[in-house]
Amino acid sequence: MLRHAVEALVATSIVGFARLVTGVRGVWKGCAPNYQQRVYFANHASHGDFVLLWSALPPALRHSTRPVAGSDYWLKSRLRRFIIQDVFRAVLIDRDFQHSGSANPVEVMLTALEYGDSLIIFPEGTRNTTEERLLPFKGGLYKLAEARPDVELVPVWIENLNRVMPKGEAVPIPLLCTVSFGEPIRLAESENRADFLNRAREALLALAPRLT
Amino acid sequence: MSPKHETLWLFGSIGLFLVVATLIGRVLKHFFSAGKPHAVLDNLNARIDAWWYMVGAIGLAFAGGKGGVILLFAFVSFAALREFITLTHTRRGDHYALALSFFVALPAQYLLIWIDWYGMYSILIPVYAFLVLPIMAAVSGDATRFLERAAKVQWGLMVSVYCIAHVPALLTLDIPGYEDRHLLLIAFLILVVQSSDVFQYIWGKLFGKRLIAPAVSPSKTVEGFWGGIASSTLLGTALYWITPFKPWQAAIIAFSICLMGFAGGLVMSAIKRDRGVKDWGTLIEGHGGMLDRVDSVCFAAPVFFHVIRHWWTP
Numbered sequence: 001m002l003r004h005a006v007e008a009l010v011a012t013s014i015v016g017f018a019r020l021v022t023g024v025r026g027v028w029k030g031c032a033p034n035y036q037q038r039v040y041f042a043n044h045a046s047h048g049d050f051v052l053l054w055s056a057l058p059p060a061l062r063h064s065t066r067p068v069a070g071s072d073y074w075l076k077s078r079l080r081r082f083i084i085q086d087v088f089r090a091v092l093i094d095r096d097f098q099h100s101g102s103a104n105p106v107e108v109m110l111t112a113l114e115y116g117d118s119l120i121i122f123p124e125g126t127r128n129t130t131e132e133r134l135l136p137f138k139g140g141l142y143k144l145a146e147a148r149p150d151v152e153l154v155p156v157w158i159e160n161l162n163r164v165m166p167k168g169e170a171v172p173i174p175l176l177c178t179v180s181f182g183e184p185i186r187l188a189e190s191e192n193r194a195d196f197l198n199r200a201r202e203a204l205l206a207l208a209p210r211l212t
Numbered sequence: 213m214s215p216k217h218e219t220l221w222l223f224g225s226i227g228l229f230l231v232v233a234t235l236i237g238r239v240l241k242h243f244f245s246a247g248k249p250h251a252v253l254d255n256l257n258a259r260i261d262a263w264w265y266m267v268g269a270i271g272l273a274f275a276g277g278k279g280g281v282i283l284l285f286a287f288v289s290f291a292a293l294r295e296f297i298t299l300t301h302t303r304r305g306d307h308y309a310l311a312l313s314f315f316v317a318l319p320a321q322y323l324l325i326w327i328d329w330y331g332m333y334s335i336l337i338p339v340y341a342f343l344v345l346p347i348m349a350a351v352s353g354d355a356t357r358f359l360e361r362a363a364k365v366q367w368g369l370m371v372s373v374y375c376i377a378h379v380p381a382l383l384t385l386d387i388p389g390y391e392d393r394h395l396l397l398i399a400f401l402i403l404v405v406q407s408s409d410v411f412q413y414i415w416g417k418l419f420g421k422r423l424i425a426p427a428v429s430p431s432k433t434v435e436g437f438w439g440g441i442a443s444s445t446l447l448g449t450a451l452y453w454i455t456p457f458k459p460w461q462a463a464i465i466a467f468s469i470c471l472m473g474f475a476g477g478l479v480m481s482a483i484k485r486d487r488g489v490k491d492w493g494t495l496i497e498g499h500g501g502m503l504d505r506v507d508s509v510c511f512a513a514p515v516f517f518h519v520i521r522h523w524w525t526p
Contacts, residue, residue, distance in 0.1 A: 023294070025494060166304050173310045174290070176298040176493060210488070 003086075010087045011062075015055045018048065022164055022177035026056030029207065030183030031154055033058045037118055038152045038184070039144055040065070043134055043204060044122035045162030047073070048172075052161055053120055054088065056179035067120040068109060070095050091119065095126075106143045113148055120156075123200070129167045134205055137197040145187040145196065152184035155200065157207035180207045215393045218454055219274065222399055226267055233260050252417070258498025266496070266505070270402065274395050278326070281398065282380045286322040291502035292372035292510075293318065295492040299483075300364045305354030309345040309362075313369050317341050321377050328384045337374040342366055371480075371510050372503070378513035385517075387456050387524045396454040397520070403451065404466045405473040405512045408444035412474070415439030429481040432474075441470045456524055465519060469512040476511025480504075 018024055026033070042053055050067035057065055067084075071092040074084040084090040091112045093105035109119060121144075124135040145153055160177040185203050187196055237257040245253060273284035297310060317337060324333035346362040379401065383394045390397075416436025424432045448466020452459045480503060484492065493501025503510075 023493075023495070160298065163302065166307060169307055171307075171311045171315070173297070173307065174294050174314055176294060 007086050010083070014051055014083075014087070018051050018055045021172055021174045022052065022161070024052050024055050024177045024179060027178055027180045029180055031152070031181055033061060033181075035061070035064075036152055037113070037116060037150070038154050039113075039141075040118065040120045040154050040156045040181075041123050041141055041200065041204065042120065042156040042158050043128065043208075044124050044126070045128050045158070046165045046167070047127070048161055048165055049122065049158050050088070050090075050120050052158055052177055053156055053179055061118070064116070065118040065120060066091050066112060068093055068105075068122075072096065106140050109140070109144060110147055113144075113151060123197075127167055128162075133208060134201060137201050139193060139197065141200055142187070142193045142196050149187060153186065153200065154184050155182040155204040155207060156180065157182070157204060159209060182207045215396065218393070218396060219399070222396070222454065223267070223271055226403075230260065230263055230267065233263075255498050262496050262498050278380075278383050281383060281395070282322050282326055285376055285380045286318065288502060288506060289318055289322075289373045289376045290314070291493075291495055292376060292506060293368055295495075295501045295503045296368035296372050297365070299487050299489065299492065300368060301357070302361055302365065303354055303356060305349055305352035306361055306365060308352060309348040309365055312345065312348060313341070313365060317369055318373050321373050322380070325377060325381050325384060330384065333377070333381065337369050341369055375510040375514055376506060378517040379509065381517055382520070385521055385525050387520070388526065390456040390524075393454075400448070400451055400455050401469065401513060401516050402509065404444050404448040405469055405508050407447055408440050408470040408473050409477070409508055411443040412436040412440030415443070425478060428478060428485060432478065432481070437474060441467065441474065444470045465516070468519070469516050472512040472515050473508030476508045479511070480507035
């Protein structure tokens with residue numbers, strides 16, 4: 001009981017802090033914020049990305065939306081473990097599963113989808129610190145689309161968080177962030193892996209503001 | 213009347229004015245588009261509703277005295293700077309310069325006003341920030357578009373922090389025979405400049421035909437400009453009794469700050485248009501962002517401050 005209260009309090013504080021610093025605003029361009037099992041796939045530039053996306057969801061949807069995060073980073077300290085496992089109920093995956101022998105990330109995500117929850121994933125696989133707007137996608141998104149055609153795949157562009165908290169910096173700069181939700185995509189009939197991943201990547205890029 | 217009565221009288225009048233405006237807005241909406249969306253009227257009503265909040269915030273700040281006013285404008289600066297930097301191209305190498313702007317320059321500016329150190333708060337940003345920020349960026353070792361980046365961060369600080377801070381700085385002026393009434397000076401500045409924006413909007417919507425600067429702003433008209441500035445100069449003249457000015461002085465000062473306010477709106481529109489956006493943000497329903505609301509005050513406040521400092525303080 002007390003534990004749940006603490007978890008809820010920490011979640012509210014983290015969301016409140018993210019709001020205060022970034023004034024984060026969800027822009028629902030291609031779909032509505034309703035109950036619907038989804039995989040939100042977003043660009044990834046900061047450890048705070050999933051917090052921002054999560055904050056942009058209506059509170060009612062947050063409980064059933066779980067971020068997918070790398071266990072190598074998030075299991076390193078007790079605080080991180082508490083935040084990621086207890087507060088955000090993240091689905092932890094091992095990106096190095098081929099060497100470590102732990103479960104295949106796609107299997108782990110599919111199991112989580114079995115429970116009816118929505119997921120937040122970052123198909124670039126790692127934080128993007130390059131000048132490129134978006135790195136090439138890893139294949140997990142395709143496997144999810146193939147295995148669960150009933151789940152909506154929603155592209156989500158997170159704008160500006162890379163400037164708020166670049167990789168390796170400790171002090172966040174308060175800048176306004178927006179989280180844009182695009183139109184869901186589905187695997188088309190006889191669409192191959194490369195074509196699908198390309199189309200998904202383009203759908204995500206289409207949400208990004210123009211470059212100046 | 214005591215300063216307290218004058219302040220209450222002033223807020224009472226503004227409240228009455230807002231009640232009338234709210235009623236007019238709702239009646240117009242009822243007769244022209246009840247239940248249907250109407251771009252102009254819905255925006256008008258959103259703007260009027262937002263004014264209730266803004267007047268409420270200023271009223272609360274006034275109730276808090278000097279500390280309340282300083283806190284309110286420090287927040288205004290924070291929101292404005294955040295909007296400005298959000299729309300500005302910066303790079304990784306600017307991280308420390310930006311952190312310094314938000315977490316050192318901004319609080320320091322308002323702290324210096326709190327302790328009334330004029331010699332420092334008037335040069336902190338134009339001199340020290342001007343020198344230190346590009347040093348931080350250079351030390352980060354990124355030369356790409358360097359001058360442009362350094363200029364933009366400096367400009368953001370000048371407009372959002374330095375200029376806006378001149379509003380609470382009015383509280384530090386020692387005007388003989390005007391002790392304990394400084395809050396009314398702030399009320400005069402904000403009322404005249406903001407009402408000029410409102411009057412320009414009303415005159416422009418009713419009679420506006422010719423755009424005054426079509427390449428920069430799609431909404432500012434010649435008719436709105438003259439009607440707005442004339443109306444607010446009249447209002448400023450009528451409010452001479454809350455200031456240390458004679459009526460003719462109040463008229464000239466009101467006219468000058470309205471002109472500066474208009475110019476401020478024009479300059480900030482030019483930046484928005486160059487960046488391809490309509491508003492600076494979404495903080496204030498109907499108005500856009502904080503900078504959309506305070507752009508005129510940014511440009512008017514330093515001029516107002518120095519006119520009074522030059523002619524009304526010993």
